[in-house]
Amino acid sequence: MLQNKKVLIIGSGGREHAVGWKLDQSLHRPTLYFAPGNAGTKELGTNLEIKATDIIALLEFAKKENIYMTLALPDDPLALGIVDLFRKNNLRIWGPTKEASKLEWSKAFAKDFMHRHNLPTSQFRTFTEEQYNDALSYIDTHTTPVVVKASGLALGKGVLICLTREEAKIAVENILIKKIFGDGGSEIVIEEFLLGPEISTHAISDGVSSKVFPSSQDHKKIGIGDTGLNTGGMGTIAPVPFVDENLMTEIKNKIILPTLVNMEHDGIPFEGILYPGLIITSEGPKIIEFNSRFGDPEVQTYMRLLDVDIFELFDACIEKELYKFEIKWKNLFACNIVLASGGYPNAYEKGKVISGIEEAQSDPDIVIFHAGTTIKDGNLVTNGGRVMGVSATGITLQEALDKAYKAIQKIYYEGIYYRDDIGKRALHTKL
Numbered sequence: 001m002l003q004n005k006k007v008l009i010i011g012s013g014g015r016e017h018a019v020g021w022k023l024d025q026s027l028h029r030p031t032l033y034f035a036p037g038n039a040g041t042k043e044l045g046t047n048l049e050i051k052a053t054d055i056i057a058l059l060e061f062a063k064k065e066n067i068y069m070t071l072a073l074p075d076d077p078l079a080l081g082i083v084d085l086f087r088k089n090n091l092r093i094w095g096p097t098k099e100a101s102k103l104e105w106s107k108a109f110a111k112d113f114m115h116r117h118n119l120p121t122s123q124f125r126t127f128t129e130e131q132y133n134d135a136l137s138y139i140d141t142h143t144t145p146v147v148v149k150a151s152g153l154a155l156g157k158g159v160l161i162c163l164t165r166e167e168a169k170i171a172v173e174n175i176l177i178k179k180i181f182g183d184g185g186s187e188i189v190i191e192e193f194l195l196g197p198e199i200s201t202h203a204i205s206d207g208v209s210s211k212v213f214p215s216s217q218d219h220k221k222i223g224i225g226d227t228g229l230n231t232g233g234m235g236t237i238a239p240v241p242f243v244d245e246n247l248m249t250e251i252k253n254k255i256i257l258p259t260l261v262n263m264e265h266d267g268i269p270f271e272g273i274l275y276p277g278l279i280i281t282s283e284g285p286k287i288i289e290f291n292s293r294f295g296d297p298e299v300q301t302y303m304r305l306l307d308v309d310i311f312e313l314f315d316a317c318i319e320k321e322l323y324k325f326e327i328k329w330k331n332l333f334a335c336n337i338v339l340a341s342g343g344y345p346n347a348y349e350k351g352k353v354i355s356g357i358e359e360a361q362s363d364p365d366i367v368i369f370h371a372g373t374t375i376k377d378g379n380l381v382t383n384g385g386r387v388m389g390v391s392a393t394g395i396t397l398q399e400a401l402d403k404a405y406k407a408i409q410k411i412y413y414e415g416i417y418y419r420d421d422i423g424k425r426a427l428h429t430k431l
């Protein structure tokens with residue numbers, strides 16, 4: 001019944017390649033379309049010249065081609081309401097509605113939700129442009145460091161950790177008045193700084209029931225030792241060695257399930273991936289943000305560990321039959337190291353010829369997921385800040401990391417940059 005169906009995957013990053021790679025292994029042999037995709041997804045299906053944000057063109061394509069299932073993976077189309085639009089047109093789409101994904105696209109909404117439902121998070125207040133002076137007065141009484149956040153989407157750059165009150169006031173002016181993050185900064189959140197290791201958690205939900213994934217950890221800073229600017233993510237590990245079963249149970253019972261249950265109570269059931277970013281403080285896990293989609297590169301490690309047919313998983317989720325589905329994970333560790341363009345997350349050059357991918361993948365435990373890549377004059381070339389993710393699995397995390405770093409030695413392009421310390425801190429962290 002599910003045989004040879006057409007699946008449309010929206011997006012062009014490592015996340016979309018990784019999900020496509022897993023779908024390609026489905027026994028149901030789906031035909032894959034990517035909008036717009038990258039050089040890696042081209043090997044798995046058809047890349048379309050439609051932007052992830054052109055939701056009208058995506059709808060027309062899905063109707064015309066009789067697409068069986070659409071996967072809305074990046075944040076932008078979700079915030080634009082692609083799920084609502086497809087459903088209105090009786091098309092099957094996987095992902096949260098515009099209102100449900102507000103947990104990600106409005107930090108002010110998310111904070112208010114956490115506050116109303118008593119979910120563990122930092123002390124905070126929200127301010128609009130009209131409340132600029134109140135924001136400055138609030139900072140005068142705040143402990144340092146002070147965290148200042150643009151409420152809306154800001155390409156992962158909208159969070160400023162300010163060591164002094166003066167710095168925090170400048171941040172408020174830059175975001176709220178000078179609008180350095182555009183409209184994403186028309187409202188801000190000022191919050192308490194949380195101390196402790198940071199982890200990512202994911203759960204898939206059909207609005208009624210859910211399944212919690214193993215823990216994972218991204219490395220968001222560009223520099224070795226977690227220094228420098230924030231990026232989209234420079235590498236992940238999963239599961240996180242210092243997160244034991246007791247802590248996962250606490251996260252499930254105090255954070256994930258109450259979030260999903262209260263979203264349903266509030267009349268906005270959450271369908272798709274709920275991804276709370278957490279800091280494990282001395283008082284227990286606290287939420288620093290909600291995302292309403294798969295993390296990238298976290299998803300690249302999850303796809304390596306997932307031990308079920310993902311096409312059936314998505315289908316069960318759309319049918320609201322997740323309660324019947326048994327999700328299984330390989331008893332392994334996975335890691336992923338992001339190879340970036342020199343200069344990222346600031347300006348960088350594109351079009352550098354990439355070599356060595358085949359050799360790097362000669363080890364069957366290595367899978368490379370493309371992100372910013374394209375084909376130009378017959379060559380595989382760089383086409384973005386994060387170029388690709390090199391993923392590996394192993395019986396231990398150290399084994400997975402060793403394999404990934406060994407494979408990277410075979411890959412070359414001008415300006416290649418990666419962090420050589422992914423997973424290092426986690427291996428030595430004790431809670």
Ligand code: AMP
Pocket residue numbers: 122147156158159161191192193194195198220230277279288289
């Ligand atoms: P976000 O965009 O909310 O994920 O924030 C980006 C990064 O800023 C996070 O990954 C954390 O490393 C850091 N961060 C955000 N909020 C806090 C907080 N309240 N305390 C400490 N670090 C934070």
Ligand code: GLY
Pocket residue numbers: 156218232233291294295296297298
């Ligand atoms: N890896 C961070 C994110 O996807 O937001």
